[in-house]
Amino acid sequence: MSNFCIVGAGQSGLQLGLGLLKEGHDVTIISDRDPQEIYDGRVASSQCMFHDPLSYEREVGVTFWDDAPWVEGIGFKIPHPEVPGETAVSWAHRLDHPAQAIDQRVKFPRLMEFFERQGGSIVVETADIDCLERYSRTYDLVIVAAGKGEIAQLFTRDDDRSVFSAPQRALALTYVHGMRPRDEFSAVSFNLIPGVGEYFVFPALTKSGPCEIMVMEGLPGGPMDCWKGLSPQEHFEQALKILDTYLPWEADRCREVELTDDGGVLAGRFPPTIRKPVAYLPSGAPVLGMADVVLLNDPITGQGSNNASRCAHSYLHSILSHEGPFDADFMQDCFEEYYDYAQHVVRWTNALLAPPTDHMQRALQVADDSPDVAHRLVEIFNDPKDSAWFLEEEVGKHYLDEAARVYAPTA
Missing domain, CATH: 3.50.50.60 (FAD/NAD(P)-binding domain)
Known part of the structure; x- marks a missing residue:
């Protein structure tokens, strides 16, 4: 011993x-x-x-928390660059096993x-x-x-x-009650806003019961780098304003949300x-x-x-x-x-943290039509060892070519 x-x-x-x-x-x-x-x-x-x-x-x-909310999948969206309120990429897939946030x-x-x-x-x-x-x-x-x-x-x-050697994102967390659930299954809803940052949100358990955790990752100096000196209520209102501006489908889920508590916000960078x-x-x-x-x-x-x-x-x-x-x-x-x-x-x-390469963008787009690719993408969150095909064109190109061929829409 x-x-x-x-x-x-x-x-x-x-x-x-x-x-x-x-x-x-x-x-x-x-x-x-x-x-x-x-x-x-x-x-x-x-x-x-x-x-x-x-x-x-x-x-x-x-x-201890088998009765707490579970996260059943991952969803991914990119806003359309030319059509406000529309998406250029939008898909979701269940995880093999659910995740959980306490x-x-x-x-x-x-x-x-x-x-x-x-x-x-x-x-x-x-x-x-x-x-x-x-x-x-x-x-x-x-x-x-x-x-x-x-x-x-x-x-x-x-x-x-x-x-x-420097922070790559301005980070903000907001814990809320009252968010409308996703229609299909509970998920980490991940949104990539080119040139602005990322937003993801998922169900969790907090001191006052089930909640949703809103996570914002803003590019330094950009419109999502806006949290310094805010009170908890101002932080909360700023988060909602960002959703109204860039992610209307996420803002629609938040019409009746409220902060879980004054300790339910956090901002910083590293x-x-x-x-x-x-x-x-x-x-x-x-x-x-x-x-x-x-x-x-x-x-x-x-x-x-x-x-x-x-x-x-x-x-x-x-x-x-x-x-x-x-x-x-x-x-x-x-x-x-x-x-x-x-x-x-x-x-x-x-x-x-870098702008997505052409190969990574293609993988995200192919996942729109290919359940196999979408499934493999969401499982990276559980096992990042299987990420090389997504990150490296020489590793993943043949796989994506075959998936695109199999799931190509028919005329």
């Missing part, structure tokens, strides 16, 4: 902690807020989780309570470098799954793997960044970074919580299969095993 310290009571830290407890290890999680403070706080993300990450949660005993203000307090019931220990304190030094002397392995200030500076940017996974304390002791601490993607593909769950699952496997000390070599190998998967998410996400 080993003893582990995880700094951060978020998706990755709690899931990894529960997995280690299940295998009989001693685990302490450090959180800068207690459960009530998290519950009473502001929303932190949009967190729509797909089938495989949800299955990793179930493996460690997380089965407000982290609801989720994390419940998981913290469950973690302690399983025998884990939670310490509420704001960890700094002195704290990390203390943990490193006490525990066999210290994992940093959250960090600000001094801690964040410990993990240096990996210049070889990081593509961007540069997508990959950091080196091993940081060294002043004493020379190494600590291991995890999830967003070392691999921070833009949320345009909705992979944040999914990555965190996959990282926890991968790290758990690496830890349980390891013999010997948890030294810096182990830490680097642990991250590389995870990155073998995560590199596909990084590539897919970064590609969507």
Whole structure:
């Protein structure tokens, strides 16, 4: 039995902690807020989780929200460039298995309570470098799954793997009640507005019950970069104004919406960044970074919580299969095993932050007529490893040619 310290009571830290407890290890999680403070706080993300990450949660005993709203598919629309109110591309397809979004203000307090019931220990304190030094002397392995200030500076940017040095989107979340459901099936409704940004919306569960999470990603300096200094109500009204201007079919679903609560809005921006996974304390002791601490993607593909769950699952496997000390070599190998998967998410996400290539546009258009292509596109959200055909013409051209031939409209 080993003893582990995880700094951060978020998706990755709690899931990894529960997995280690299940295998009989001693685990302490450090959180800068207690459960009530998290519950009473502001929303932190949009967190729509797909089938495989949800299955990793179930493996460690997380089965608390089976009666919460489910996301059954993905829909995609691009406005027509010349005909206002019409679409140039419009299709939707069901996922093989539904996804789910639980407000982290609801989720994390419940998981913290469950973690302690399983025998884990939670310490509420704001960890700094002195704290990390203390943990490193006490525990066999210290994992940093959250960090600000001094801690964040410990993990240096990996210049070889990081593509961007500046934020690529101005981000805004709005949690609402009262949105009219989609006609066919519940879905992530994804809208691409060329030259402006992206909007997607999907059902979720928040503190006051079922809701919808509206996510806006505006190009910096553009008309969707407009959130600074707004009150919650002004933020809400600005979101509706954007829908009225660019996405009338989405605005029609929002005629009776209202904010879930004053904490149900969030705005900000950050540069997508990959950091080196091993940081060294002043004493020379190494600590291991995890999830967003070392691999921070833009949320345009909705992979944040999914990555965190996959990282926890991968790290758990690496830890349980390891013999010997948890030294810096182990830490680097642990991250590389995870990155073998995560590199596909990084590539897919970064590609969507750029204007779509001709090949990508063709794939989206072929999906209008081909259920096979639409199905394969939506399943990338669960398994981004199958994205090369969408991103690379030399990989996907033959597939799209055949799909276009099979599903070509007949005269």
